[in-house]
Amino acid sequence: MNTQYSQKVLDHFMHPRNLGILELADVKATEGSPACGDQVSLYLKVNPKTMVIEDISFQSYGCASNIATASIITEMAKGKTLDEAEKITWKESADALGGLPAVKMHCSVLAVDTLKSAIKKYKIEHHLIEKEKFSKDLILKELRSVVYPNVGEDIVSLKMVKYLSFDKGVVTIDLDVPSFDPMRDNIAEEVREHLGKFPEIKDIKLTM
């Protein structure tokens, strides 16, 4: 096993908590990682009066980091209200695991994104929120899931997105990434893959 992993990661990988299908779940969400093609499903049982997540489970078809993150996220989310649980960040989950190698950050992003989409799905299905219209804001939100591996933060927070527009199906993005940065191609590929899942986007014009 890779020694870059903390004891906590290894523990959650070898002994995942809340693993499997939750038969009485109110909602299930599945997300795939654009970076590696792996998938995670999360199941939630929610108290309709208190909005507390009373039970939660996961299935992962991902790597050790993903299994460990999904596992710890179920522990972090259980007992929280939907509003509290959707504030859990991938950084908090990675920190709770004692850190993850930089190239594995997208694995924790996948687990946290799946939790967020399960919560959103529940809220939409129970008419607590309305389905978001596709917009530039949604694109920006998605770009917050693209992690710059060297520092483990997303490219929006790092102010790497200099320009963004969406017009007639075409997204135009200008990223601030130095030409000598070894992560350049990796970031461009992740941006394309993240945005590629939206049928509303017909073309991506990316400059750096």
Ligand code: FES
């Ligand atoms: Fe795919 Fe980690 S490499 S989830």
